[in-house]
Amino acid sequence: MHPTAPDHSSSAHAQALRSALTATTHGLAVIPLSRTKLPAVRSPHRDEPKPQPCRGECGHLGHGVHDATTDPDAVRALFEAAPWATGYGIACGRPPHHLVGVDLDVKHGQDGPAALAGLARLHGFEIPDTVTVLTPSGGQHRWFSSPADARIPNSVGRIAPGIDIRGPGGYLVGPGSLTTAGRYALAADSPGLPAAPVPEQLLHLVLPPTPRPLSRPGRTAGTSGRTATGLIRFVLDATPAGKDGTGRNDRLYWAACRAYETGGPDADGIAAALVDAAVHVGLPEREALATVASAARRTRRSSR
Structure with a gap:
């Protein structure tokens, strides 16, 4: 009789769960992710003819980042509902860290790290040493803390090519996650939490645009x-x-x-x-x- 082959999927799931539980001990709210980096728990509304926006008010699991939690028992329940999960996501914007993620891509001819350095030179700010996660493609996720009241929208290439921003409503792939592209890992020289505060000039770049003045002169803001x-x-x-x-x-x-x-x-x-x-x-x-x-x-x- 041949020995039973190891179940690599089960091993990756167990490692992702361990990493996610470790993250919760640092105050990070997490959800399980599939190998495609999408939330692993399937939506309870997926078979509805015309699903309505729901952030978990229905009481079921499967609402993406809105399921994110720091409760170890709730995390285990999420992973149990998605045994195919091999990674985990960390919700941005949540207390106590109020994370904002700066995703620096190096795919398709882009150079996110160089673009961030260029923005720093152009706008006169230093890039602080902060938590850094290495992505399988050779890119980086830089974690920063933001003011508690900052409403930072998620964006793709908005402030510069190769730089994506993750704020409230977004999530970062956590170190230790396994995806179709490979494994995410904490950089060897990365400092730990808390993350460095986002530089003021960079915060200004990622905040929502100011609405343009309305066209009618003398009109009140009614x-x-x-x-x-x-x-x-x-x-x-x-x-x-x-x-x-x-x-x-x-x-x-x-x-x-x-x-x-x-x-x-x-x-x-x-x-x-x-x-x-x-x-x-x-x-x-x-x-x-x-x-x-x-x-x-x-x-x-x-x-x-």
């Missing part, structure tokens, strides 16, 4: 101003399609329709601010402009 602020926040809270049931493009289209329906003479100014917000969370500018133009055409047809 209904139109409140409308603009709410719609811009709605777009800035977007994540890529599939993460929370409502994608960036869908949110932009909905918000632009509302802007043209309720914004009156200020509609074009609000729409321009919505494009800025969509680009800030990673939507290509050309796509954002096309989406807003489509919303404008639809609204005008409906009002005839």
Whole structure:
């Protein structure tokens, strides 16, 4: 009789669980991830004809980063619900660390570390020594702490090519995770927690854009101003399609329709601010402009 072959998948799952539990001892909220780096627990709404946005209010597991927890028993329950998980994600923006992740890619001709160094030179800040995780592709995740009230949107290549930002609503792949590309590991010379504070100039770069002034001179910031602020926040809270049931493009289209329906003479100014917000969370500018133009055409047809 031949000896039973080792179950590498089971071993990777056990190691990911151990690493995730270790992370919780440092105050980090975690979720299990699949080898594709996506949340491993399947959505309880996946078979619904038209799933509605849910962040766990239904009481079931399977809501991505909204399931993240520091409770060891809850972590074990999450991993038990996803025995195929081989990694774990660390929720950003949660107390006590209020992490913001700077993901430095080196794929497809990009050089994230060089881009970050260039931003530091251009804006006059030092890149502090902080927790650094090495990615299988040769990139890095730099962890920083942010002010507790900072609303840092997730973005892809927004501040520079090769630099992605992970803030509240996003997560970082934790060291020790195994993915299809390989294993994530803490850099040999990485300091431990707490993470270094994000430099003020870098924080300014990653914060949401300031809404553009509305077009009508002398108008108070009444209904139109409140409308603009709410719609811009709605777009800035977007994540890529599939993460929370409502994608960036869908949110932009909905918000632009509302802007043209309720914004009156200020509609074009609000729409321009919505494009800025969509680009800030990673939507290509050309796509954002096309989406807003489509919303404008639809609204005008409906009002005839």
